[in-house]
Amino acid sequence: MDKKNLDESGVPSVIRVGSRSSELAMIQTRTIISALSALYPTINFEVITMKTIGDKILDKALPKIGQTNLFTKELEIALAANQIDMITHSLKDLPTTLPPNMQISVIYKRDNPTDALVLHPKHKGLRIDTLPKGSIIGTSSLRRIAFLKRNYPDLIFQDIRGNLNTRLRKLDEGDGDITYDAIVLATAGLIRMGWQSRLSHELDTTVCMYAVGQGALAVETRSDDDVINKLLSPLNDPDTVVCCTAERALLHSLGGGCSVPVGTCSSIDPDNHTLCIDGAVLSLDGKDIVKDIVTFVLPSSYRELGFSELSGIVTKVGYDLAEKLHEQGAGPVLAKAKEYIEAV
Template sequence: MSETEKIRVGSRKSELALIQTRHVISLLKKIHPEKDFEIVTMSTLGDKVLDIPLPKIGEKSLFTKELESALTTGCVDFVVHSLKDLPTALPPEMAIGAVLTREDPRDALVLQKDHDKYLLETLPEGSVIGTSSLRRGAQLARKYPHLKVESIRGNLNTRLKKLDELGKYQGIILASAGLIRMGWTSRISKILDSEELLYAVGQGALAVECRELDEKIIELLKPLYDVQTALRVISERSFLKTLGGGCSAPVAVSTDLSRVKDNKYILKLKGAVWSLDGKDEIIETGDCEIDLKNTPRCAACPFNTSNENASCVRDIENLKRCDTCPNQVPSKKIKLDEIPVEVLKNDPHEHCPVALPIGVDFMGKCPYLEANMGKYSANGVIEEAELLKQCPFRKETKKGNLTEVTAGPSASNTFCGLVPHSDTPLESLKQAQDLGVRLAQSLLSKGAGEVMAKAQATIHGAAS
């Protein structure tokens, strides 16, 4: 790749995706000001299927398939993703060239203005919490049975508007990383510690996907590669993959990497599986000691962009900032779009006849439902609804059996898709991967497979 050759970067068209893509480009431009980058935007199936949840049965590729096709054909040179959108098994010849320093992976509670003095445990009996996540719904049902959990659909903007305008929800739960990157930290009522809610695998981390054998791009991305984040997410992704990644069941994790002395670190992983109602819980913790060089981390801070006055918020709850970044506030704040209340109230996708429980961190217009919208009446009834129950975007599996991601074999020289880094011994990356495998195997030995199979059977029963 010559210095003047244009580097094409694939991105979804959403505001958050573009913020993340521009951030990665800005970091690379600082290192290689002579290089020319072009953003190539495209809509994935996940963007077209907005406002209707689908079961999380190997459907992660709904946000990535079109982008990966562009990578395969050479239309783009790399793609920026939220790591939690990437399957634990990538398509053949694809790899994660770098993961950036992780934003806060925890979930955030966003409350209505007249409820902003409450906590989850102090909200009045029957308060409605909106979420589109199985893992959040199960944990809330188990720990806060006085609350009512209901599905809320739409992207970040739509969910916040529904909270503000409809009066249906007293609060919603979102990933804090998305709110932080969009400049909406003022909407966060409380960051939920992992003792309250474990988070999704890879949540808060940005991943740059490229062709596995494209050594020039992998070398280009190397300065953005955060080794500490890599070790944590490798353990998380191997945990999910061993359980049967992509299954429709509440699965969540938390990780911690702490230095004990010199180059010795302890990597801790907590993982859990729940029944849909949260009554059954199988939870386990594990750790391992890892050798790791002390490498600088702040280069990839989500707010350390081309703006020299940008902030590096590391802990929103306590307002702590990175010691090596300017102590300023983010300069740009994305405004919520104006959405008429009637549109929020009469969202036709709320009337999808495929009855599914709280399901997927996934939003968009359903192309199958859209094709039948001529038969949708103003009173919320969809004529010939029986035909729509055969939605082609919901994968069928045998009842009671887990469905595994079948995106293709993992590359032998990657770790759950992530390429190794020269500053980290391969043995350290392998130890992180093995930790996730051991923890998942421990959960499976305690009945996690049966719990997940029961959850999936329930979803299939509700959707058929």
């Protein structure tokens, strides 16, 4: 943050917010800005949008593009160059290893983290377990494909790319020679877009565990920007910070990303402030699965702790879960998945 933009109390007059340009990304960015504006009504927030690699390359499945920062790279370049002051993200799009001098400063209160089935209108009233044999399900997520193949082997899974608007259009109108019977999307995204009427039903986590960080928003900043980082601190939601930090530590320790099928599910028992986190690694066809669970009793005062303190406490929980999965054979399953992806 340029010190010239600070008023006498040390508050900036303008904060430049980087965002992807899609409708959903802008809705999420406005959510963060609205929360900040309520705290700092004198600050003017300037939104700077851009398209990322993942937004531009739409003719390949995400794992085949071969990068982990598909939806963040261009924004992070702008952040490093001091062209913007902060970036709003869907946390699940943010790699577990960030560029030098960058950090997550906010993990905002999580919305529904589950996945949802969106049916073609001709299948109204059906569920994923009642769809006809051979129905075509659109999704680009290897995690979703692996879990759903495991539970519904008679369904066919077809890659589908584009923002939410594009994917819904492809579902309703078809995509060239492909006719989709349903698509799978994040429940939170559908709700943020106001498309609850298209949500056929949520997928239970016993059927499809969700992605690390799914349903949560995050803000990325420069590590040395003390002014911005201090202003953002009140936006952190302690429960979401705990769950998502543990999930990200799990993924980081496994060496996973969008290129391998890793699912998770986490919660905090409000009565005894115990964190419970499940993790699973699957083969691409869903036939092999390694899963386990870890619990950890949080300090009774954990909601009063800052972001760094909370992260320091629960990062080891994610690492411990990853170690348990490795002990059960997660390594070979992950390696086989990565070898296949690199070969195609």
